[in-house]
Amino acid sequence: MNTLGKMMTPSRVLVFGFALVIMLGALLLTLPQATQDGLGLPFLNATFTSTSAVCVTGLVVVDTATTFTLFGQWVILLLIQVGGLGFMTFATLFAMILRKRITLKERLLLQEALNQVSVEGIVRLTKSVLQISFAIEAIGALILTLRWYSEFGWSKALYYGVFHSVSAFNNAGFDLMGNFSSLTAFVGDPIINITIMLLIICGGLGFLVLADLLAYRKKFRLHTKIVLKVSGVLILLGAAFILIMEFSNPKTLGPLPIGTKVLAAFFQSVSPRTAGFNTIDLASMYDTTLLSMIVFMFIGASPGGTGGGIKTTTFIAIVLSVLSTYRSDPHVVLEGRTIPKDVIQKALAITTSAAFLIFLIISIISLTEKVDLLTVLFEVTSAFGTVGLSLGLTPTLSIVGKMAIILTMFIGRVGPLTLAFVLSQKKSNQAAHIKYPEERIMIG
Numbered sequence: 001m002n003t004l005g006k007m008m009t010p011s012r013v014l015v016f017g018f019a020l021v022i023m024l025g026a027l028l029l030t031l032p033q034a035t036q037d038g039l040g041l042p043f044l045n046a047t048f049t050s051t052s053a054v055c056v057t058g059l060v061v062v063d064t065a066t067t068f069t070l071f072g073q074w075v076i077l078l079l080i081q082v083g084g085l086g087f088m089t090f091a092t093l094f095a096m097i098l099r100k101r102i103t104l105k106e107r108l109l110l111q112e113a114l115n116q117v118s119v120e121g122i123v124r125l126t127k128s129v130l131q132i133s134f135a136i137e138a139i140g141a142l143i144l145t146l147r148w149y150s151e152f153g154w155s156k157a158l159y160y161g162v163f164h165s166v167s168a169f170n171n172a173g174f175d176l177m178g179n180f181s182s183l184t185a186f187v188g189d190p191i192i193n194i195t196i197m198l199l200i201i202c203g204g205l206g207f208l209v210l211a212d213l214l215a216y217r218k219k220f221r222l223h224t225k226i227v228l229k230v231s232g233v234l235i236l237l238g239a240a241f242i243l244i245m246e247f248s249n250p251k252t253l254g255p256l257p258i259g260t261k262v263l264a265a266f267f268q269s270v271s272p273r274t275a276g277f278n279t280i281d282l283a284s285m286y287d288t289t290l291l292s293m294i295v296f297m298f299i300g301a302s303p304g305g306t307g308g309g310i311k312t313t314t315f316i317a318i319v320l321s322v323l324s325t326y327r328s329d330p331h332v333v334l335e336g337r338t339i340p341k342d343v344i345q346k347a348l349a350i351t352t353s354a355a356f357l358i359f360l361i362i363s364i365i366s367l368t369e370k371v372d373l374l375t376v377l378f379e380v381t382s383a384f385g386t387v388g389l390s391l392g393l394t395p396t397l398s399i400v401g402k403m404a405i406i407l408t409m410f411i412g413r414v415g416p417l418t419l420a421f422v423l424s425q426k427k428s429n430q431a432a433h434i435k436y437p438e439e440r441i442m443i444g
Contacts, residue, residue, distance in 0.1 A: 011418050018054060018083070018414055025050030025079045034072035041067075044402055049076065051406045054083035055413035056306055058173025058276030058388020059379075059405065061395050065178035076174060077163055083413070084170025084203065084306040085133055092126045129207045132214065133169065140165035140199045147191045168199035170306040173276020173388030180395070187279040188260040193267050200275040204301030205231065222337055223313065227302040230312040231273075234296065238269030241292050251284030272296040274307035276388020283391045287374055290391075294378055297385040298354070308386030308412045310347075310354050317347035353416035358384055361408050368400045369393065383408040 029046035032038045041049065045061050052059050053076045064076065092102060107122050145154075145161035152160060160176055167174045175182050186192045202210065205227055212224040220228075243265035246253040253261045267279050272293045282290070300309010320332045321344050332339040361380045366373065371393055379393045383405045397405065 014086075015414050015418065018410070021079070021082055022047065022050045022054045022410070025054060025075060028075045029068075029072060031071075034069060034075060035067055036069055044399065048402050048406055050079060051409050052388070053079035053172065053174065055386050055409040056080060056084045056170045056172040056274075056308070057383060057386040057409045057412070058167075059383055059390055059394045059409065060174070060180070061397065061402065063178060063180055064174055065176045073163070073176065077166055080170050080172045080174060081166055084166075084172065085129065089126055089129055092123070125207070125211065128211045132207065132210050136199065136202050137162075137165050137169050140169060140195055143191065143195045147189075147195075164196070165199060168196045168275065168277065169203040171200060171203045171274045171276070171301060171308075171386065172306075173271075175277065180390075180392075182276075182278045184279055184281065187256065187264050190263060193263050193279065196275075196277060197267055197270045200270050200273065200277075201231070201235075203306040204273050204275070206302040206305035208304050209302065222335055223303075225335060226316060227312055230316050231302065234273070234299065234312070235266070235269050238272070238292065238296055239266040242268050242289055245286055245289045245292075246280075249284065249286060252280045268293070269296070272385075272387055272389060273299075274301045274309055274385050274387045276382075278389060282389060290374060290378055293389070294381045297381045297387045297389070298358075300385045300387075308384070310351050314347045314350050317344055318351055321347070350416060354384060357408065357411060357416055361404050364404045365397075365401050368398045368404075369396075379405070380408060384412040386412045 026043065026047040026049075028034060029049055030040040030043055032040050034040055040046070041062065048059075048061050051057075064073065068076065102123050141158075141161040143161075144164055145157045148157035148160050151157070163174075163176055166172075173182075177183065177185065183192065183196065208221075209224045209227050212220050239262075243253070243261060246265070247261065248254050253264060256264060264279050267277075271277050273296060282293075285293075298309060299315045300311055301307020302312045303314075316334070317332070317339060320334060320339070324330075324332045332344055358377075358380050361383075362373075362376050365376050365380065369376065375391045375393050378389075378391050381387075382389045386409060394405065
């Protein structure tokens with residue numbers, strides 16, 4: 001038992017915990033009560049849907065609105081909430097409700113789950129995560145309910161408001177509009193567009209950043225400043241590029257008024273940052289626009305939030321490392337601070353692992369599905385970045401294709417580096433401190 005305890009590191013507990021939640025969700029979705037036809041989902045489709053919900057992705061093989069009963073939709077909503085905030089966060093919530101003491105091991109798990117460098121103040125941060133999340137989701141649900149009341153009535157508007165607010169804040173992308181249409185019917189609605197965008201952005205910034213912003217600090221942490229700057233630049237660049245490229249496209253922005261074009265461009269710039277909603281037909285976009293969205297999906301959101309991708313801080317660390325190499329500068333400097341080499345190495349490892357995974361899954365799906373390479377690249381990157389945007393490939397996937405995307409969503413949620421730590425055995429301290437003689441190899 002002691003050996004088993006040593007083997008169950010925080011990384012392994014988190015990975016196996018996510019897998020267990022996915023399996024429980026899949027079993028619930030196979031129940032007859034979960035689907036409109038009273039038969040329940042086939043196990044593979046149930047596993048795919050559960051994985052997509054827990055990994056807050058939003059890729060679906062069946063339409064959420066028309067396939068599932070109210071019970072099935074609530075199961076999906078619960079899986080989204082647990083997946084977005086983390087099952088350890090909810091375990092801590094129940095422990096606090098029951099007035100149980102949070103042990104050191106549980107604090108270490110929370111540290112890993114929230115991507116923190118220390119256990120100091122981790123329980124306090126967890127409380128803040130829960131309070132901030134529920135408050136933002138409640139505000140979003142209220143605004144959406146008031147907007148949809150005139151169309152759906154109070155009960156349906158409230159349900160839709162809660163579902164889409166939770167889905168947007170957790171960057172899940174699940175919707176109840178039916179027929180895989182997402183939010184295309186509301187492309188010109190400023191209230192719905194702006195509310196959903198703000199929910200996506202708040203969830204994607206990361207809980208540490210939100211806590212920092214709400215603390216009204218005179219001086220923010222370096223992490224907060226970088227996340228805000230990089231996120232802002234990516235959103236503005238994405239919106240400008242989409243607007244320019246799709247401005248005259250008769251199947252996307254072309255027929256829309258200028259104000260709606262700008263709104264739609266901003267929405268589609270925010271959504272690839274791991275949210276998965278869309279207000280225009282993605283399949284009708286030009287290939288160049290889709291390629292830019294693939295880049296944004298690969299970068300994703302920021303650490304410690306509900307989004308996926310390699311993360312904004314990883315992206316900027318790689319960019320600055322490259323620029324430092326160009327300048328022959330041995331140090332990577334950001335905002336007057338030197339970034340430690342181990343952080344740069346971790347960023348390189350995450351990016352390389354992500355690129356290799358995407359290449360591997362693309363190779364598999366290209367063999368099993370008869371579609372063009374750009375569609376496969378878009379779908380796989382969407383799965384890895386836990387985005388959920390689709391060009392229509394996911395509902396038609398073969399058994400092998402579905403299994404490949406399930407694996408991609410799972411790795412995208414837990415992180416390729418975390419999974420690598422789980423699968424590898426740590427070296428002993430003695431072996432880790434051995435330094436071998438140096439010898440150069442030719443590079444470039």
